[in-house]
Amino acid sequence: MSSSALPRTGRPVKTTGLHTGEIKPGVAKLDPIIVADNITRTFGGIHAVNVEHLEIPRGAITALIGPNGAGKTTLFNLLTGFDKPNTGTWTFNGKSISGMAAFKVARLGQIRTFQLTKALGLLTVLDNMKLGAKDQIGEGLFRSLFPFFWRKQDIELEARASELLVKFKLDAKSSDYAASLSGGQRKLLEMARALMSNPTLVMLDEPMAGVNPALTQSLLEHILDLKNEGMTVLFVEHDMAMVSHIADWVVVMAEGQVVAEGPPDVVMKNPAVIDAYLGAHQDVDLGIVTGRVNDKGEQL
Ligand SMILES: Nc1ncnc2c1ncn2[C@@H]1O[C@H](COP(=O)(O)OP(=O)(O)O)[C@@H](O)[C@H]1O
Ligand SMILES: [Mg+2]
Numbered sequence: 001m002s003s004s005a006l007p008r009t010g011r012p013v014k015t016t017g018l019h020t021g022e023i024k025p026g027v028a029k030l031d032p033i034i035v036a037d038n039i040t041r042t043f044g045g046i047h048a049v050n051v052e053h054l055e056i057p058r059g060a061i062t063a064l065i066g067p068n069g070a071g072k073t074t075l076f077n078l079l080t081g082f083d084k085p086n087t088g089t090w091t092f093n094g095k096s097i098s099g100m101a102a103f104k105v106a107r108l109g110q111i112r113t114f115q116l117t118k119a120l121g122l123l124t125v126l127d128n129m130k131l132g133a134k135d136q137i138g139e140g141l142f143r144s145l146f147p148f149f150w151r152k153q154d155i156e157l158e159a160r161a162s163e164l165l166v167k168f169k170l171d172a173k174s175s176d177y178a179a180s181l182s183g184g185q186r187k188l189l190e191m192a193r194a195l196m197s198n199p200t201l202v203m204l205d206e207p208m209a210g211v212n213p214a215l216t217q218s219l220l221e222h223i224l225d226l227k228n229e230g231m232t233v234l235f236v237e238h239d240m241a242m243v244s245h246i247a248d249w250v251v252v253m254a255e256g257q258v259v260a261e262g263p264p265d266v267v268m269k270n271p272a273v274i275d276a277y278l279g280a281h282q283d284v285d286l287g288i289v290t291g292r293v294n295d296k297g298e299q300l
Contacts, residue, residue, distance in 0.1 A: 012224050014263075015248040018057040023266060025258040026053035033058040033201055033232045034079065039088030041074055041256075048074040049085070050256040056201075061223065061233040063243040063264070066253035067276055072236045073115055075253070076205050080112045081105040093200065109200035113190045113207065115236070121179030125170055125189060128178050129161035130154075132193035160196060168192040168222065184215035191222060202226055204235040208242065220246055244268060252276060 019027045032055035041049040049071040056062050064072050077083035079090060081102035089098045092110050120128055165171040168188045173181060181189060187207055194202055207223070208216050224246055226233050237243050243250060244264040252260040252267060254276040260267055267273055 012246055015057075015060040015227075016263075018060055018249055019262075023262040025261055027055070027261065029055040029057040031058045032056060034090060034092055034234075036079065036090035037088065039075070039078060039090065040086045041071075041078055041083065042086055047256045049078060051075065051088075051253075051258055054251065054258055054261075056232070056234055056251075057249055058232050059227070059230065060248040061227050061235070061246055062249045062251060063247035064234060064236045064251050064253065065238070065240075065243060065273075066259075069255075070253040070276075071256040072253055073205055074256075076112055076203055076236070080110060080203065082112075106197065106199075109198070110203070111194045111197060111199035111201070112203035113187075113194050113205060115205040115209065121177060123178060124175050125165065125178055125181070126158070126161055126174045128189060129164065129193050129196055130157045132196035133157050133160070157196070164192045164195055169218070182212075184211040184219075187211050187219065188215065188222075191219070195226075199231060201232045201234065204233065206236050206238070208237060208239065216242075240268065 018029055020030050021028060034054070034056040036051060036054045038053075039049055039051045040047065064075070066072055074083065078085050078088070081097070081100050081104065084099065089096065091097065092105070092108060095108070097105055097108065097110075120131070123131070162171065162174070165174055168191070170181075170185065170188060170192065173185070178186065178189060187210075191202075191204065191207060194204075204223070207219055211219060220242060223233055223235065247264050250261060250264050250267040251258055252270075252273050254272075259272045259276060260270045262270070
């Protein structure tokens, strides 16, 4: 953890003043990085995503929460060009990217990771990192015509990859096959690989799922570091304690819709949120969800 991420109190520095006007689903942000309108995606009869209006604040950590099947991954897939919506338009950095192919979205600086990690097991950790770089200009014709430039780019990529692998404590594994990594280390590799292209917006789909507690802390710190380095983070997470610890803003989805959004302490005591979790997430410890308010609904 960089010392700037945690003040002496041990709590992350929260970004305040992200929205403008009354806090409700679709509320405008002072400086949105993503603005989405009327996004719908159906599978057969299921309305997987039905988002009227959503803005993601720039320079902050936004958590996307909601029960299983709420449409979080589908929304990620749509916003990053990995799936096509039935309807909808959206912008990234003020530029319309609706319907744009995933590789082009990534080139613009909007990078995502997957709920099920996509590390290529039969490539080494280092080669997985190099594949994460967006400008593979050494490929194809260019590579055969100008081998010198290819080598120069390759050396630069390796330097960047090595630097990130040290940061993510994977440098000792650099020449191991990705298949030999633990589940948690693969999550770290995937996050490190996403950073190869110096993204502006990093979208993480359940980065902590299946990760042991020791690595969870390190993943949390890496997410805070992304913000400290100037990136915007949007991540999907189930653990409310983690969400309230690091998120500046929380968006809650249920049955495809945004049912609530706001700062974590406000969202966690919203009855619609508690309902959404009680409805489909019996295993969630509501002591955590409601733990910040007393029986009169006052904050503790
Ligand atoms: N490729 C698909 N084909 C059919 N149904 C899908 C597909 N992807 C998602 N769904 C359905 O869409 C809904 C939302 O799924 P998903 O976006 O994965 O939710 P979440 O990530 O919030 O758990 C679920 O009902 C799911 O079964
Ligand atoms: Mg999902």
